[in-house]
Amino acid sequence: MLLTISTTSRPATDLGYLLHKHPDRVQEFAQSIGQAWVFYPEATDERCTAALMLDVDPIRLVRSRDRSAPDFSLGQYVNDRPYAASSLLAVAMADVFRTARSGRCDARPDLAAGPMPLELTLPALRCRGGAELAHRLFEPLGWQVSAEAVPLDEQFPEWGESRYVRLTLTGEVRLADALNHLYVLLPVLDDAKHYWMAPDEVDKLIRAGEGWLAAHPDRALIARRYLGRRTTLTRTALAQLAELGDDTEEALEPPVEEEAAVEPAEETAKKTPLNVARREAVVAVLDELGARSVLDLGCGSGQLVGALLARPQFGRIGATDVSAHALALAARKLRLDRMPEAKLARLTLFQSSLTYRDSRFAGYDAAVLMEVVEHVDPPRLDALERVVFGDARPAHVIVTTPNSEYNVHYEFLTGMRHPDHRFEWTRSDFTGWAAAVCAEYGYSVEFRPVGDDDPDLGPATQMGVFHRD
DSSP, rough: OOOEEEOOOGGGHHHHHHOOOOOOEEEEEEEETEEEEEEEEEEEOOEEEEEEEEEHHHHHHHHHTTTTSSTHHHHTTSTTTTBBBBBHHHHHHHHTTTTHTOOOOOEEEEEEEOOEEEEEEEEEEEEEHHHHHHHHHHHGGEEEEEEEEEESSTTOGGGEEEEEEEEEEEEEEEEHHHHHHHHHHHHHHOOOOOOOOTTTTHHHHHHTTTTTTTTTTTTTHHHHHHHHTOOHHHHHHHHHHHHSSSHHEEEHOOOHHHHHHHOTTTTTSOOOHHHHHHHHHHHHHHHHHTOOOEEETOOOOOOHHHHHHHHEEEEOOEESSSSSSHHHHHHHTTTGGOHHHHHHTTTEEEETTTTOOOOGGOOSSSEEEEEGGGGGGGGGGHHIIIIIIIOOSSEEEEEEEBBBBGGGGGGGGSSOTTTTTTTOBOOHHHHHHHHHHHHHEEEEEEEEEEEETTTTTTEEEEEEEEEEO
């Protein structure tokens, strides 16, 4: 795999000082998975290009792979790791250009401190999200981006495009920043790392992102992918970035279910995120039912509550969660301290457990359990059913929950969609549970799909709309 760094800043050969690599020599650096070289294909006063080439040893690569990976056996023989730019190249670059990434250059301190005309080229980059994602990630950093999709086979154009792009970045950027952009964003675009994720990865991300990541519009996506979708690590990183940026509430907000944990392989920026589709589907059903009072059971950070408050027809809104921290986040997210009195009068926000009887649950036209039941330990489901359907007994109850059959569409998912899920139901599991609830408490139920609906595996999210008999 190859990275080239070019400049036309005169004298262009000063690039060698900034990289701490002499243009007249080929230098070799041993890596844990192969060998890296730095050389200069061109070095004149008008234009200078430094090349980093990484030769991956397939044997070492196999020995470094996680044997628990589902594709481990096949992956020993069929993979793109030696050829496409990824975290392998990012790690080699961090080692080879360690001093350059820090921005230190005693020979040319003024040059190292300021922007310079640069052109970075990666002939083959695995880009999960396509060329559009490359534009989204690099353009806010001041780069002009050329991302050309590589065809699967140039002789068979009907086969379409591959998952790889030829990436060229041009712009007036400080060299240390440019190297740190690549160090962070190469594994983000690849959406995979070749080594075990330890807690110190958060520190690496914060250091490499200093001065640009906190203000990036896609910082949450960057942190999530860079940290291998480890929810705890991601939240820690976002909390630290919040100290550097302005959007503290958003950064500290609990992770949204699928958005925080996994993304479908075919997801694009134009596609409605599942959490948004789910919320819109719930509001649409409440409108259809003509509900005027709604109780959000397990409201979390208040996403559904905000959507309900935006619609005057919902004159009375209750929102409860067992977590005081989640309720505090909801209050900040909803800006209760600045909310107009008329709107604030429609809302009651309170702490309670869904498995214990609470008189405050009664008297609502509809109750919503949006992505809640799967967070309840199975032995406690009977108590939740009794509290919601037996004691509170609203006219309508809306329940949404993941469809585990659909999980095969999430390329990197192993296990459940969220670390706090106690279970995830198949469609037959959900219909069986709903039928038992109806028989016990005198309700009927209808089922509706939410999100993508696979003809064989069903929807991403399954919804049950219960009506009291």
